[in-house]
């Protein structure tokens with residue numbers, strides 16, 4: 001089960017995905033809203049926090065979550081404050097009931113990761129791409145448009161055209177032809 005705990009929240013926050021199953025994981029913590037209560041409404045406990053990247057809107061609630069559930073956080077770069085354990089490029093990570101491959105995908109931020117499970121048919125895209133050909137902004141510190149384009153191309157190489165669901169760091173998830181949305185983002189990022 002994948003639930004977006006930030007759905008309908010009016011605050012400067014990213015989406016927050018609670019992935020339940022064998023290993024219950026929170027993907028990003030969001031910011032500026034009570035995510036701890038939102039987790040507790042659904043589950044008693046979580047096993048880990050996994051971060052797509054460490055922009056403020058994705059990690060603002062991290063300390064509150066770590067304290068409330070006594071959990072550690074995993075991310076690409078453990079030298080960043082709050083990241084306890086490293087996930088390397090192409091490392092396998094269990095989220096819920098499925099194994100996902102982590103894809104280091106810089107361009108929006110240096111420590112950006114996407115997570116893909118061919119089994120589940122699911123991509124967690126973070127702020128790399130969004131629905132309808134949108135893509136992560138590259139005008140912030142560590143932003144790099146060429147790197148972003150290469151990261152999108154890499155994700156397109158790895159994911160299956162039959163991808164069932166894409167869950168993004170902002171905006172709605174895509175469950176109708178998400179592969180086409182990623183292709184469009186690759187085109188749009190080149191034109192902008």
Ligand SMILES: [Zn+2]
Pocket residue numbers: 053055108109127
């Ligand atoms: Zn971001």
